[in-house]
Amino acid sequence: MTVRRLGLIALALVAGSCSCSKRSHPVVEKISVDAFEGTDVVSMTQAQLKERLTARLEASHFTLREAGKPLPEGVSPWTITLAAGLTEPEVDGEPASTVEVLLQVRQKGTLESFELRTRRTTAPVGNDVEAIQSSAREALDAALGQAVREARALIDLTALKDEQVAQQLTSSDDAVKSAAVRLLARRHDARALAPLLGRLETDDLTQIRETMGLLIELGNPDAVPALINASRAKDNVVQREIVFALGAIGGDEAEAYLDAVATGHDDPLVRASAEQALGELKDRRSREGARK
Numbered sequence: 001m002t003v004r005r006l007g008l009i010a011l012a013l014v015a016g017s018c019s020c021s022k023r024s025h026p027v028v029e030k031i032s033v034d035a036f037e038g039t040d041v042v043s044m045t046q047a048q049l050k051e052r053l054t055a056r057l058e059a060s061h062f063t064l065r066e067a068g069k070p071l072p073e074g075v076s077p078w079t080i081t082l083a084a085g086l087t088e089p090e091v092d093g094e095p096a097s098t099v100e101v102l103l104q105v106r107q108k109g110t111l112e113s114f115e116l117r118t119r120r121t122t123a124p125v126g127n128d129v130e131a132i133q134s135s136a137r138e139a140l141d142a143a144l145g146q147a148v149r150e151a152r153a154l155i156d157l158t159a160l161k162d163e164q165v166a167q168q169l170t171s172s173d174d175a176v177k178s179a180a181v182r183l184l185a186r187r188h189d190a191r192a193l194a195p196l197l198g199r200l201e202t203d204d205l206t207q208i209r210e211t212m213g214l215l216i217e218l219g220n221p222d223a224v225p226a227l228i229n230a231s232r233a234k235d236n237v238v239q240r241e242i243v244f245a246l247g248a249i250g251g252d253e254a255e256a257y258l259d260a261v262a263t264g265h266d267d268p269l270v271r272a273s274a275e276q277a278l279g280e281l282k283d284r285r286s287r288e289g290a291r292k
Contacts, residue, residue, distance in 0.1 A: 025063040026078065026155050027071060041086060042140060043133040053082070056145050060152040077108040080151060084143065086122075086136055097122050099139040100206075103147040105154055114154055114182060117210055118146040146175055153179035166191045185218040193220050200230045205238060212245040221251030228257055239265075240273040247277025255281060 031054060033046040044052075054064065071077065081104040086097050099120045106113040120143040124135035153176045157165050168180035169191065177195075184192035196218065199211040208230060215223045224246060231242040243261060246254040258281065261274035 029065045042136045056148040079106040101143040101147045118143040149175035185214045197226045216248045224253045236267045247281045
């Protein structure tokens, strides 16, 4: 059996908390499953998936709000949107696939939002349908649990000062550590740089793309050499993405590299991308200089 690509699983919920301390219980106002395609692969209904999500939220000490019950005074509600899917195996005839979960966390009434992506590889024992379904369900459970725990960690850490958040970079809990890196990058704190650069040392293109997004958010020019190094031996599509990341981060080294790529790269699309990124970098620098 060939595992086909699953459509996105979309869920929406609103969470709020009276405080962001670890003793608080964020209030979940609404949980809904908007779409769930490919139920035959994971052998799970929308209702069953909602039950699993509810269990994960309760395990992370969220409180489910009763219908009609008003939120406590001072609550800062959160909107969380979840999407997940199962990708095709990269090797023909290989039963293993990858489950991806994307969780968007948004604070109600603000533009503040985070996107949390978790991935798990299925490990079916055999090629029969039952083994593939069981493995896909386990991978979905694991990815969903990681995403919910990181969302809870973000809510907890958001109220803390930078120094307190930075202390969580050595946490033994991967979800807490990942949330701390993400939050420090959002706050342009240089302490997020080292763990992010470590994530570039991989052949996983999805991880590289996610890391580039956080490095752009961090905006630290010290990331430029590592991004340049990460572009080596990558295909032209990835090189173009890195080129735009370098343009967004900026700095003298990024500008020099973009100029070299714009005039000397073998691929015309990469050259054009570098030229565009370089132009945007220079325009941004001019605007910033004019404001000073």
